[in-house]
Amino acid sequence: MDSVTLTDVTYTYPGSEGPVLRDINLSIRAGEFCSIIGPNGAGKTTLCAAIRGFVPKFYKGDFEGTVRIKGEDIADASIGEIARDVGFVFQNPFTQMSGITASVYDELAFGLRNLGVPPAQIRERVEGMLELAGITAFRDRDPFQLSGGQQQRVALAAMLIMEQDVIVIDEPTSQLDPQSTDDVFALIEAAQKQGRTIVLVEHKMGHVARYSDRVVLMGEGRIQAIGTPADVFTDPAAASHGITLPESIELAQRLAGHGVTVPGSPLTVPALIGALSGGSHHVAD
Amino acid sequence: MSLISLQDVTFSYPNGVLAVEGVSMKLSAGESVAIVGQNGAGKSTTVKMMNGLLRPTSGEIIVAGVNTRERTTAQVSREVGYVFQNPDDQIFNSSVRKEIEYGLKRMKLDEDEIERRVDDAAELTGMAPFLEENPFDLPLSIRKFVTITSVIASDCAALILDEPTAGQDRAGLERLGELIRTLQARGKAVVTITHDMEFVAANFERIIVMANRRVVTEGSPSAIFYDREAMAEARLNPPAVAEVAAALGCPEVGLDVTALARVLTERAALARA
Numbered sequence: 001m002d003s004v005t006l007t008d009v010t011y012t013y014p015g016s017e018g019p020v021l022r023d024i025n026l027s028i029r030a031g032e033f034c035s036i037i038g039p040n041g042a043g044k045t046t047l048c049a050a051i052r053g054f055v056p057k058f059y060k061g062d063f064e065g066t067v068r069i070k071g072e073d074i075a076d077a078s079i080g081e082i083a084r085d086v087g088f089v090f091q092n093p094f095t096q097m098s099g100i101t102a103s104v105y106d107e108l109a110f111g112l113r114n115l116g117v118p119p120a121q122i123r124e125r126v127e128g129m130l131e132l133a134g135i136t137a138f139r140d141r142d143p144f145q146l147s148g149g150q151q152q153r154v155a156l157a158a159m160l161i162m163e164q165d166v167i168v169i170d171e172p173t174s175q176l177d178p179q180s181t182d183d184v185f186a187l188i189e190a191a192q193k194q195g196r197t198i199v200l201v202e203h204k205m206g207h208v209a210r211y212s213d214r215v216v217l218m219g220e221g222r223i224q225a226i227g228t229p230a231d232v233f234t235d236p237a238a239a240s241h242g243i244t245l246p247e248s249i250e251l252a253q254r255l256a257g258h259g260v261t262v263p264g265s266p267l268t269v270p271a272l273i274g275a276l277s278g279g280s281h282h283v284a285d
Numbered sequence: 286m287s288l289i290s291l292q293d294v295t296f297s298y299p300n301g302v303l304a305v306e307g308v309s310m311k312l313s314a315g316e317s318v319a320i321v322g323q324n325g326a327g328k329s330t331t332v333k334m335m336n337g338l339l340r341p342t343s344g345e346i347i348v349a350g351v352n353t354r355e356r357t358t359a360q361v362s363r364e365v366g367y368v369f370q371n372p373d374d375q376i377f378n379s380s381v382r383k384e385i386e387y388g389l390k391r392m393k394l395d396e397d398e399i400e401r402r403v404d405d406a407a408e409l410t411g412m413a414p415f416l417e418e419n420p421f422d423l424p425l426s427i428r429k430f431v432t433i434t435s436v437i438a439s440d441c442a443a444l445i446l447d448e449p450t451a452g453q454d455r456a457g458l459e460r461l462g463e464l465i466r467t468l469q470a471r472g473k474a475v476v477t478i479t480h481d482m483e484f485v486a487a488n489f490e491r492i493i494v495m496a497n498r499r500v501v502t503e504g505s506p507s508a509i510f511y512d513r514e515a516m517a518e519a520r521l522n523p524p525a526v527a528e529v530a531a532a533l534g535c536p537e538v539g540l541d542v543t544a545l546a547r548v549l550t551e552r553a554a555l556a557r558a
Binding site: 038039040041045091147148149150171174175176177178179180181203242243244247248250251254255258259260269272273276277279281283284 | 322323324325329370371424425426427448451452453454455456457458480482483520521522524525526528529532533542543545546547549550553554556
């Protein structure tokens with residue numbers, strides 16, 4: 001079943017010259033891990049906002065086409081109603097915090113309290129999520145006193161705890177070190193394993209390659225390429241649309257420029273090492 | 286003589302949390318240095334002490350020959366510019382031009398000099414097309430370049446870039462690398478905090494690795510990225526070329542892809558013979 005469906009979506013922000021999204025047709029299956037990549041200004045964040053209904057309901061502007069969540073057209077739903085099915089984490093974690101809670105614990109409990117979840121259940125879910133997200137150590141800290149990386153993990157946890165079927169995450173690891181980035185991806189993957197649908201915007205292509213079922217490459221408001229990570233990262237469109245490549249593919253391509261070709265497309269560094277040490281590469285005479 | 290020198294510097298926040306412990310480092314004019322390490326390793330605290338935003342609890346910081354204890358934060362920050370991790374901590378003007386001009390007007394420069402500096406800095410960072418826009422209408426990655434432009438325009442001897450690579454696409458990363466080289470060529474010291482090891486490998490001559498509030502080691506990228514212990518302690522992955530060369534037993538190639546290809550070609554020739 002399709003979880004998120006965009007049909008002929010074209011959108012222009014108020015006062016902007018041309019559309020930011022152009023003729024977007026995209027179906028994301030339930031339980032799929034779908035990453036949106038592309039240069040800055042390609043329309044990735046706007047696409048996320050359209051799935052969450054912020055575009056056009058909050059930002060206004062000219063919107064054409066339809067967005068369906070679990071088969072239902074969201075045109076007539078309110079932003080609050082859409083929130084029941086779609087969780088959302090903003091690009092800048094500093095804008096995500098509610099700003100009215102005094103501790104990380106309360107920040108995680110905030111949404112559940114608004115839904116009227118019984119206190120005992122709230123406690124259980126918050127404790128579980130603090131543990132899962134590796135943020136138990138900051139449970140009593142003021143969210144605004146945390147570092148950018150810590151805030152990013154709190155923002156993600158505060159969204160995941162709401163247990164929506166579709167989660168839309170805009171660059172959740174931009175402020176994170178490599179270890180925390182791995183931890184965040186593990187957290188997102190755990191949500192996917194629960195059957196939830198993941199829509200992720202991310203610049204760290206090594207992680208996109210490793211975790212995604214499908215990759216959507218956007219450029220100039222349009223979908224430029226779509227497919228498995230191996231398909232998209234070896235598509236000539238990837239090079240021409242100014243994205244970085246997973247470091248293993250980037251290195252394989254540079255080696256190929258020096259006459260050493262590796263078959264297939266190694267999506268990870270260990271895969272590249274395996275190909276080179278196993279002798280499956282070809283060296284030009 | 287070094288432009289910035291930290292001597293056995295320790296910093297505790299007022300709530301008693303120890304953030305930096307016994308850190309010493311030196312930076313020269315015309316040098317670019319990357320500081321790498323985990324979130325919470327003490328990187329941002331260290332660089333904020335370089336420009337006087339934070340004051341060491343103990344130890345000495347010498348900037349351009351003067352101990353920062355004898356200077357106000359405003360005086361130190363005239364020598365050392367700091368670009369915040371979150372651009373929104375820094376931006377408050379309604380146009381990019383006004384944002385960049387703001388610091389220059391406070392320096393009481395004349396109109397022509399202000400215009401010259403704004404245009405030069407904006408040209409350097411690629412922000413020229415955005416000068417009349419409202420910074421808050423621009424994406425985060427561009428707002429970051431706006432804050433970098435402001436600091437460049439103030440013409441400090443040293444610049445500190447706190448995670449400039451976060452959220453940048455390929456064009457942004459290339460522009461940043463180019464910018465760092467240009468600033469270096471102009472004699473500036475450039476200190477960059479980043480988590481992007483491919484970016485470090487491509488753009489820096491010296492790396493300082495921090496972990497658990499201390500400096501673990503420092504050296505050239507080709508030395509540091511093969512230092513397994515230091516990389517493990519800082520929980521960092523080396524760039525792909527170092528990881529591959531180490532696994533294939535040819536660390537002598539360093540970070541040079543051409544040299545790696547040559548080794549692979551030679552080995553294939555030997556295997557055929």
